[in-house]
Amino acid sequence: MTKHHPSPTHLPASRAGPLDQDARLMRDYAHHLSDMELTEDQQKELLSTLWRIMVAFVDLGFSVKAGDKLGDGSDIGFDDVLNYLCIDDTAPETLASSKTINKKEQP
Incomplete structure (x- = not known):
């Protein structure tokens, strides 16, 4: 019976050793780009x-007062x-009335 040894990318971080940022991003997200026909670089x-x-958005969110x-x-x-950008109430003039949705415009 052969013993299964997990690959280094599936080991807990303390056992696998540190990966640089590019390696982590590639390991975790590159599969989402497979349809884009991009080189690895x-x-x-x-x-x-x-x-x-x-x-940058996170930094901005924590630094803006x-x-x-x-x-x-x-x-x-x-x-x-x-x-x-964050409209709480939609202006009534931007909503179509349920009474006029199926009506044709009159000349």
Whole structure:
């Protein structure tokens, strides 16, 4: 009876040894790119770029304080941008009335 030895990528981190970021990204996410016909270097670059974008959003989320302005001398703040992007109430004029959905326009 042969004993099964798990591959190093399936061992707990303490036993497998550290992997660099590119290796971890490739191991965990490269299979999602298989339909894109990219070289391994292109896959690494794409995954690394996406990772940096996600990290930037996390950093931004933890560093922005309520009332912070976009820059020196700006009167527009991050709150203004979020209020513009995250609409709580939809304006009534943007909704189609159930009475007019199937009606044709009159000339």
